[in-house]
Amino acid sequence: MRCDHCAQEAPDGVFCTRCGAHQGTTKESGDAKSREHRYAAHPGEHVAHPAIFTTLFPHLGHNKIHEFRWAFIAGLAGVLILYVAGLITAAILVSAFLVPVLYLIYLYEAQVYRDEPALVLGFTIGGGVVVGIVVTLFERLIYNPFQYAPNPLTGAGVGIGAVLILGLVIPLIQEALKPIPAFFLPNRADFPETVDGLVFGVAAGLGFSVAETLIGFSTTLASLPAHVAPGNWIFDLATLAVFQPLLQGSATGLIVATIWRFRRGRLAGRELGGVAVALLAHIAFAAGTVVMKNSSTNPLFILIWQATVDGVLLIYIRYLLHYSLLEEAAHMGFAETVCPNCHMHIVASGFCPNCGMALSAVPGAVRRSRKPRAEPAAPVSNVK
Ligand SMILES: [Zn+2]
Numbered sequence: 548m549r550c551d552h553c554a555q556e557a558p559d560g561v562f563c564t565r566c567g568a569h570q571g572t573t574k575e576s577g578d579a580k581s582r583e584h585r586y587a588a589h590p591g592e593h594v595a596h597p598a599i600f601t602t603l604f605p606h607l608g609h610n611k612i613h614e615f616r617w618a619f620i621a622g623l624a625g626v627l628i629l630y631v632a633g634l635i636t637a638a639i640l641v642s643a644f645l646v647p648v649l650y651l652i653y654l655y656e657a658q659v660y661r662d663e664p665a666l667v668l669g670f671t672i673g674g675g676v677v678v679g680i681v682v683t684l685f686e687r688l689i690y691n692p693f694q695y696a697p698n699p700l701t702g703a704g705v706g707i708g709a710v711l712i713l714g715l716v717i718p719l720i721q722e723a724l725k726p727i728p729a730f731f732l733p734n735r736a737d738f739p740e741t742v743d744g745l746v747f748g749v750a751a752g753l754g755f756s757v758a759e760t761l762i763g764f765s766t767t768l769a770s771l772p773a774h775v776a777p778g779n780w781i782f783d784l785a786t787l788a789v790f791q792p793l794l795q796g797s798a799t800g801l802i803v804a805t806i807w808r809f810r811r812g813r814l815a816g817r818e819l820g821g822v823a824v825a826l827l828a829h830i831a832f833a834a835g836t837v838v839m840k841n842s843s844t845n846p847l848f849i850l851i852w853q854a855t856v857d858g859v860l861l862i863y864i865r866y867l868l869h870y871s872l873l874e875e876a877a878h879m880g881f882a883e884t885v886c887p888n889c890h891m892h893i894v895a896s897g898f899c900p901n902c903g904m905a906l907s908a909v910p911g912a913v914r915r916s917r918k919p920r921a922e923p924a925a926p927v928s929n930v931k
Pocket residue numbers: 550551552553554555563564565566567568
C-alpha cells in the first residue's frame with residue numbers, strides 16, 4: 548500500500564511502518580498523522596495519560612509494565628507496614644530506594660545500555676548519586692533546616708528568605724547540575740535516540756534523589772529510635788517514596804531528552820518548552836511544599852499538589868517523546884521482528900503496522916533479534 552501521509556510504499560497495516568501515521572479513515576478522534584490517541588511508546592494509551600511506568604519506563608512491553616507496577620505497589624505496601632509498626636527509620640530507607648531500585652532493574656531488563664552496562668550505569672545513576680551528595684552537602688551549608696524545625700520536611704518557622712532559597716534557588720541549582728553526568732557520558736554517540744536520553748536523565752535524577760534523601764534525613768535517621776509512634780510520618784513517607792523521586796527523575800529526564808534533541812539538530816518550541824516545564828515544575832513543587840507546610844495546610848493537600856505537578860511533568864514527557872519517536876523511528880531499515888506490544892510477527896521498519904508501536908523504543912534483546920529484510924516488503928503475514 549501507499550501511505551496516505553508520507554506517500555511511501557509500506558506493507559499493509561493499520562499504521563504506516565515508515566512514518567507511524569494511522570491509515571485510512573478512523574473513527575478514533577484526532578489527527579491520523581500525529582495519532583495522539585496512540586502514544587508511540589505504548590499504543591494502548593493516549594499521549595495525555597499521566598501514567599508513571601509507560602512514561603518513565605518506555606521500553607517495557609505490556610506484561611513487564613504490569614510486573615513493575617505490582618513491584619511498586621508491593622514496595623509501597625512494605626513502607627505502609629513499616630510505618631504502622633512504628634519502624635520509621637526502616638520505612639524512610641525503603642522509601643528512598645524503592646523507585647531508584649525499580650529503575651535499576653528496568654535498565655537491566657530493557658538493556659538500554661546495550662554492550663556497556665558499567666559505563667552507562669556509572670555515568671547515569673552513579674553520577675547522579677555523586678552530584679546528589681555534593682549538591683545536598685552544599686545546600687546544607689547555605690541553609691540548614693534543622694535550625695528551624697525538628698523535621699527537615701516541615702518548613703515551620705521559615706520566612707520569605709527561606710522560601711526563596713528552598714523554593715527557587717535550590718531547585719534551579721539542582722536542575723542545572725543533575726543532567727551533567729548523562730551529558731558527559733563518553734559513548735553517548737552510540738545512543739542517538741531521544742528515548743535513550745530520556746532514560747539516562749531519569750536514571751541520573753533518581754540517583755540524585757537517593758543521595759538527597761539519605762543526606763537530608765541523615766540526622767533524623769541517626770537520632771530517631773528504631774521504634775517510634777507512627778504519628779504524621781505517613782505524609783512525608785508518601786513524598787519520599789513516590790512524589791520526590793518522580794519529580795527528580797522526570798525533570799532531569801525531560802532536560803536530558805532536550806539535550807539529546809539538540810544533538811540531533813532539533814531545538815524547537817517543543818524542546819525549549821520542555822526545559823521551561825521542568826524548571827517551573829520543580830520550583831512549583833518545592834515552593835508550594837514549603838509555603839503550605841509553613842502555613843500548616845492539611846498535609847493531604849500538599850500531597851495532592853505534589854501529585855499534580857508530577858502529573859503535568861509526566862504528560863509533557865510523553866508529548867515530547869511521542870513526537871520524537873514519530874520523527875526518529877522513521878529511519879530504521881526493514882526487518883523481521885516480533886512486536887513487543889502486540890506480539891505479532893511483523894516485517895516492519897520504524898513502527899509496528901499492527902499496533903503502531905515505535906520500534907526504536909523496544910528492549911535491547913528485541914532490537915538485536917531484528918532480521919534485516921530487503922526494502923519493499925513482501926506481502927505481509929501480519930494482517931489477519
Ligand atoms: Zn507513512
